[in-house]
Each structure stands twice: as structure tokens, then as C-alpha cells.
Amino acid sequence: MGEAVIQAKGLVKKYGELEAVRGIDLDVKQGEIFGFLGPNGAGKSTTISMLCTLLSPTSGTASVAGIDVVHDPARVRQRIGLVFQDPSLDDQLTGRENLEFHAFIYSVPAAKRRERIDKMLDLLQLTDRAGSQVRTYSGGMKRRLEIARGMLHEPQIMFLDEPTLGLDPQTRRNIWTHLNDLRERTGITIFMTTHYMDEAEYCDRIAIIDRGQIVALGTPDQLKAMVGGDVVTMTSTKPEEAASEIEKVLHVVPTRDDGTLRMEVPDGRKFVPRLVRELTVPVDTVSLRRPSLDDVFLKLTGRAIRDEEASTQDRMRAMASRWMGRRR
């Protein structure tokens, strides 16, 4: 991993009174997969749009591939590939035609057009369906085509805004396998946003963003180490009594979520037998696990990332776009 290819200092974006992004500092290195993690509305898309020159920052500076995003947006755009949150393919054209269109507007030399299109189709396993209209593609195939398109002009950095939004878990894994593979093969830097905690595990480094600010930055392991040890959860029919007893006897302050108590302890394997032994209130279930990024987020913000809510919204979005696509 080499020098920084994305740098941001004190990036701020205001919409009137509303501060969507409140001072973001970043350093992304060449060849890294960098994840921008946070709930919906945290400022992820706004930040990525400023880095891609689609929005101009209210204040602060940023450079991508060593070029200032405010002063020279055209040169920045030449060096980056983009995959937007919302679909942006022409679904009446075939996959290959979409790529040809892109090759033209990004000035891919005529002699290399065909070769590069074939290569990208092959890398993202779309060769078989390249001649079919995009409206016949599955959601995962459309995303792969957008990734292929974003890489067609051989950018130095790929920006992906929620590339797996609205896709089923299996397809999401598949997209990740492809992104990892692309990085291995081409050494490209990947900057992406997601609100799926589990996806952040695939990243080399993650910035957790909440309410327009970065609240933590590091490798997934470093972030998880912030939680300190293991996470023990237990359920009880009398959660309140159990909570106060745990606090008194075991000197751990549990957090409550309905009937579930959640504790962070240094050594979970030793803690669980004590818990069961010492408590006088009935214990229904106990579980022990390594901390996940959800735990990190919860610790940093005091809130759980609302995955259920988000996924309902995603489904609606996906449904809406399918309908729109058909009507077209």
C-alpha cells in the first residue's frame, strides 16, 4: 500500500441550516478497500459526492489522485470510476452497448475499446449475457455491469455508493467477491459506502460515520478491539432484577433491550459460568460472541444501526425501481 490517493481535510457540506457533513478528514491509500460505514442519512452519500466532484463542498479541501476536486473536477472525473446508489443503466440497450456508450464518452481510444469491453465483461462474468438487453438482467447482474462500466476507462480509484443496496445476501457476497478480485488483479483503490455492518468486514479500513462526522477509523479488527473483549448477552424473564443483580454482584453494567441484557466483558469464557452461578433470578439463555461492528457502532453512538428499517426501505426502493424499469 502506497501513498494517499484520496485526501480530505475539514470537509463540510451545508444545506441551508442543515449540516449534512460536519468536518471530515480522510486519508485513503493506493490499493486499499476503504469502507464508509454509517446509518442512512449519516452523510455518506454527501461525502462521496463531494469526493467525486458531483457536489462542491461548503468548506474544506479534498484531493483525489492528487488533484483538487474543486479546482479541477474534469481531471478528477477522468481518473475515477463511479457506481451510483441508484441504477443508471439504459435498460433498453444491451450490456455491451452500455459499455460502448461509456467508452465513447470517456474517450477510450478506438483501438482499445473492444478489447477493454471484452476484458471487463469477462472479469465480471457477463460475457454470456452481453448481447441481451439490460432490462432482462437480474439486480446483481445490473450492479456488476455498472461496476464493469465504472472500470472501463481504467480509473485509478473506484467510488461505489451503496453498491449492494437492495440486493439479496447471496448476490451481495457475490459482488464483494468480484470487488476483491478486481482489486487483486488491478491494484485499484476502492472507496465505498454501506450501511450493512457485515459488509464492512471485507474492507481493509473503515470509517464509521454518524451525523456527519467520523466517529472511528481503523481496520475492522482495530475497531472491534475498541469494544474490549467479548460480548455476552442473556435473556431472563425478570430482566430488571437480573440487571441490578449483575451490577451489584459482578460489577458489570449491562445494557437492556427488552428482555435481553448485553454486557461487554474482557474474558467471556470465564464470565459466563460466574454469571450463571451467581445470579439468583432465572436465566433463560446465555450467549457469548466476539464483538461485531454493530457492537462498535452501538458503543460509539449509543444506538443500534437500524438494519431492519433500512432493509424495508431498500426493498421498497428496489420494488419501485423494478416497476419504473418495466414501465419505461
Next chain:
Amino acid sequence: MSIETASATKATVATATPAPIDTTAASLRAVYIIWYRDLLRYWRDRWRVVASLAQPLLFLVVFGSGLSSSLGGGAFGSRTGFTYIQFMYPGIIGMSILFTAIFGAMSIVWDREFGFLKEVLVAPIDRWAVAIGKALGGTTQAMIQGMILLVLAPFVGVKLSLLTILAMIPLSAVLAFGLASFGVMLASMMKSLQGFQVVMNFLMMPMFFLSGALFPLQGLPTWMTWITRLDPASYGIDPLRRVVLSDSGQAAAVDRFAMTIGGQVLPIGLEVGIMFAFGAVLLGVAVVMFQRRD
């Protein structure tokens, strides 16, 4: 893919410093591919081509026949030597061009709605390329649409010589260009599909009715005469009619339909000039609108 290829690719990306793009050349390429995409979509949508023939046919057969019988049929003919359907035929070609050009260019609004426009707007090209590419796309589609209607000529009793057909190509191109530019300008001001119905009812329909496609622009009430002379489509449809009917009757008879200003029949060249200038000015406005970042 083999390991060697992979490492070779790695090397290219690591050392790649893209040659600075000549933005003008890139934008011209963009004009071409935007235009080409529109044509590709047009041909792919066969039903649209078929459906677009239905409306002109309905006008000619039902509206034309109905109106000429209720007007006593011969009344039109005895005065000019032409039947109403013959008179109407070039107007219907004009109508087809009008709607296809404006709709074609306004597909930008659909592209915005469905996300594709974003792909174009973020590319390292100048935005005038988008406006011009779309205007040319709409122009070409409308021209093809108009030319397809030539196959109906024998059925409505209109004679067409090769020379006439050749003369129609530039005339319909200018009409199509003016209206497509109008469409691009409208699209540059619309952020969603919502305004579309308004444009359809308050701009396109009046433009069609007042263009002289359905009735001669003479002997009208003064207020209406004024509006028809302000309708840009009038300046595109009038030359089309004069040329289309030139093989089917006396030149003097043809001139009796021609648009006049202050009692003077306008020369075709002037009409074409007005139409072209209209298109060029509106396209200029559209370019400026597109260059303002959204």
C-alpha cells in the same frame, strides 16, 4: 484469466497516467454516441414506430374524410383544385415530425428520471454535447418518421417526384431541428416527468393546431392570424406543403394555401431561415441551461 495477465494489468494501472483528454474532441464523440443511442432505442422500439403510424392514418382517413364530406367535399376542391385530404397530408407529415421531434428530445427527462442522465453528466465532457446530441437525435427520429409517411402518398392522391422527395429531406430536417431544440430546451427546465402533461396540453397541442397542419392560415380572425404567425411550426409546415403538393396541381393553386404576412406570400427560403434560427436560438438557451450545474 491467467496470473501473467493479472500482473500485466496491475502494472498498467499502477503506471497509468491518462493522457489529458482533448475535451472538444471528447465532446464531439459524445454528441455522436448520444445521437446514436437515441436511434438505437428508436429502432429497437418497433411498436413505437408502428403506433406512430396509427395517429396520422386516423387523422387522414377518419378526420380527413369526415371533415371533407361535412364541408360538402367539393367546396375545398372547386376553389383550389385540391381535396381536403390532399391539403391535409403534408400537414400530417408535419404533425408527425412535430410530435416525434419534441418527444424524442424530451426523452432527456426520462433519462433523468431513470438515472441514465447521471452517467452522461458526470463524464469528462462538456455539457453542450448532451444538448446537441439530444437535439440531433430528436431531429433524426422525426425525419425518419416523416419520411415513413411518404408511403401513404398514393393512397391520398398526392403525386411525388424524386425531386420533390429530395427537396423534402432538408425541409423536414429544418422543421425537426427547430422542434427538437425546443424539446431539449423544455427538458433542460424540467426536473421531473410531472410537468410533461402541462407541456403536452399547453404547448404541443396548440402548436400543432395553430401550425396550419389542419386548415389554411388564411382568412382567419385577426387575433388568430397573429398567433399562427408566432407559431414556429407554421414556418416549417408551410414550405413542406408547398413542395409536397407541387406535383399534384398548378403552382398558383398551391400558393393559395401558402402562409402570408401582410398579404405577401413568404419565400420558402425565408421560412426555412426563420425555422432554423428559432432552433439555433433555443438550442443555445438549452446549452446554457445545461451548463448550470445541478
